[in-house]
Amino acid sequence: MSGIPARTPVVNDLVVKFANVNGTGSASANNLFAKALFRMGLSVSPKNIFPSNIQGLPTWYEVRVNDQGYLARREGVDIMVSVNPQSMAKDVREVKPGGYFIYDNSKPLDLRLMRDDIDFIGLPLTRICLEEYKDARQRQLFKNVIYVGAMAALINMDFSVLTDLIADQFKGKEKLIAPNVHALELGFQYAKRNFTCPLHVTVESRPMGDYILVEGNDACGLGAVYGGATMAGWYPITPSTSVVEAFEKYCKRMRIDPGTGKKNFAIVQAEDELAAMGMVIGANWNGARAFTATSGPGISLMSEFLGLAYFAEIPAVLIDVQRAGPSTGMPTRTQQSDVLACAYASHGDTKHVLVFPSTPKECFDMTAQSFDLAEQLQTPIIMLTDLDLGMNDNMSEPFEWDENRTYQRGKVFNAEQLESMSERFGRYLDVDGDGIPYRTYPGTHPTKGAFFTRGTSRDEYAVYTEDGEEYVANMERLLKKFETAKSYVPAPVITRANAKANAPVGILHFGTSMHATLEAVDLLAGEGIAADTCRIRAFPFADEIVDFINSHEQVFVVEQNRDAQMRTLLVNECDLDPRRLNKVLNYNGMPITARFVADAVSAVVNKSSGSQRKKAAAAKA
């Protein structure tokens, strides 16, 4: 007797997961699948779940599809496409009851894997490829395209969207279009002939909104081009490598001098992250906009230079694409666990300006803006993104740029200004009372404006001193500058359940916890819990963030790390009572889900309302 639960048709709400072998060309076929759904006007959030390995290990690609705009991950796999015998046992277990397990039945299935609450759909991928193709590489590559074709029949995808995509993908290599379309059709026709198509889960086109589908790292690289970066010093590290690769890709297209053919940019692959940061600081000191991208282990190494840049007041832009864990940790999994390491990177009293993008558009905007901020504030700006945002295709609003925008280069004296100055130039003088001094670039003026940049303590004229009072005055000015930074950095984004009054529950979140949090608000509303949200987009914290915390009865901080690092930073910097802030922590390396957030919040809310009821009952008695 079948144990399959009763199925009712489901339209535009499913999770499909592909289980592949690393290095077999599955990525482009899986991308094709996700992008076709995107072009059908649906919300897609593909997640690449890959090993720290080049070839041969299991890798997964999970696509959630819906038409409600939800972009967080969702638990529960409706359809598993299994092309990897290595992980099959685990993959079968992951399918939710009533779901489907699609596998290559060229070889018989291990009967021990059978479940009676799901359907097994056998596609003879290997056999079809053996019959159709002679070349071993083609046999492997087209296997991937065939299962996409079969999926199109099984969930009722718009087949022409797929063929259009293939045509776009192989523009300039037209020879490849026909064989790819043929492979799609092989799968499509096989499924049509052999199964009842479509299944109970299907997709249906919707009008396409104004969105793009792009990796956050690509957006960062593009933002650096638009933001005027001319120099990148970097050291390869997953998951940040593609930031500088994207910068290079766009520079090669848009930064070659039309007259001379020379490059209006310089990219230097450093020997390590220490040197990468040193290069960025050297270039910024000398008046160019320079940046680097790294991940947690790189942050540890760059801390020394970050302290120098903070203390000597040198602009720098650092993009930290966070990955999971201390030490090497889980290099190909996601987390938000560098918050404290970045906020307080380096010894002594040090703190840094942080910005937290949530979408590719914000990756673009905030990268470009970081170059302004770094020069305006004369300090490192660290942008904390993560693997989930950086290395997965994320749906996003399109990129925008104001044609009239000019770069904000901050307080820099040029030769004319120095020439007309009668007083002595003081590099660290707080002329304007905002804590931000004036600087000069090397080589500006023959006799005026030179100074000595140093990591040692110095007076307002950059002359070495060990005078305690001078030191304190300088450190206090740096604090004042940090306070000034509040008015420069991106403001928090607050959503309210009811425009007129505060909801009892307030949820703070940042970065890639946004999608799950906003969806969780809908789930909570369904349970009768109204919640407002506050998305933190920068440190130092704006006053609105503290107001938000103070104006909500129950406050939660959603983050993807073990130690509630954002909560700690809030408590520490805003002098808050830690008991006011409930932790919602997901740190298993997989992107956080709305269900997880909603359950964590409702558990606390229900417990406290339960105890209130008990108290009230006790009072009555």
Place this chain on the structure above:
Amino acid sequence: MTYLRPEFRHPQLPVNELGYSRKDYEGALSTLCAGCGHDSISAAVVQSMFEMSIEPHRVAKLSGIGCSSKTPTYFLGKSHGFNSVHGRMPSVVTGANMANRDLIYLGVSGDGDTASIGMGQFAHAVRRNLNMVYIVMNNGCYGLTKGQDSATADVGSCSKKGEPNKFEAIDLAGVALELGATFVARSFSGDKDQLVPLIKAAVSHRGFAFIDVISPCVTFNNNPGSTKGYEFVRDHLEATGTVDFVPMREEITACYPNQTSEEVTLHDGSVVHLCKMDDKLNVRSRNSAVERMKNYKDRGRILTGLLYMDPDSQDLHDSIDSSKKPLRQLGEKELCPGVAVLQNINDSLR
């Protein structure tokens, strides 16, 4: 403090082509120990820049941490300086040089700063042929932390504490040659006649110009048994020859009879003229330099002077084909692709 310098200067101090006197190339008073070799090197830098008529603000002087790295304060007071972090000067110069290729980059480091904590950055700046002058003030010991052996201390050499060094020395000139440095020289802080033309040639060289200057530490490493003390070095020096640096368009007048001479024309048209004492050395051959250095070392001698140069070398900017105009001078017009391009990019992502 080394000496007290009077503020008053003779109004008719000689001036160079630009009208600057030597005073315009000096820095603050040195706070190093009296007799420190490093101060002589600072003086040689001042003399070189003055005589070459380089505008002081066209030089950027950078250093790491240590006694040697303090010296940029003591020369070129009208130049921007950067006293960075220990062993990391090369990366800071790399970035600075990428930002503005038109300045002269003078990096100053020590044996601890380069041969220990900064070995990695040094090696990579060399192999990228970064256009800079890299001077190591090499005294074989750590001064600021009071006399520990450094990685360039010779085996058996005794510091003031008396304990012979047990570990093999790193010969930075040899390392630089091995890694592909395109200008390698060694000198002695007490030999200004040799050091000044070497610094001038290094400034004119396009690419990584390395000068290892043995510079005795009078406080911690100038005792009997030390191989980096004044007495020992003076007794064991042998020069590759007499080096003359002849600026562009000036006639070569130096002439030493009965010696082999070699001339190398640099990319800016200036000429390095070497009257050789060792006629087996061919300064255009890396192998020759390595062989001669080993030959002298085996005999317990220290070979100083110009060891190797490749006047046709390609620097990092050449290798990566970056803009001739300094990157830092580019503005929105050159850097920002604009709205229409962004629209196309958006379209390609749909």
